[in-house]
Amino acid sequence: MQDIELNSKITCPECGHSKVETMPTNACQWYYECEMCNTLLKPLKGDCCVYCSYGTVKCPPVQVGNNCCNNS
DSSP: OOOOOOEEEEEOTTTOOEEEEEOOSSSOOOOEEOTTTOOEEOOOTTOSSHHHHHBSSOOHHHHTTOOOSSOO
8 A cells, every 4th residue: 555645845936935734635625825925826737736736745646646636
């Protein structure tokens, strides 16, 4: 069985602020508001969630080889 990392450091592309967050295991997170500059982050094209786009660790479904929550 593969170990799943639940913490990811998400970095705002606008101001560079980083924060370690715990990723949800039962849903994708499509939005994340930077607490420093209030920029609303959304997934980049081709990514399923903000952690896959801006985090140091991909979301739990992607870590285990799934297409994440949108299954497209």
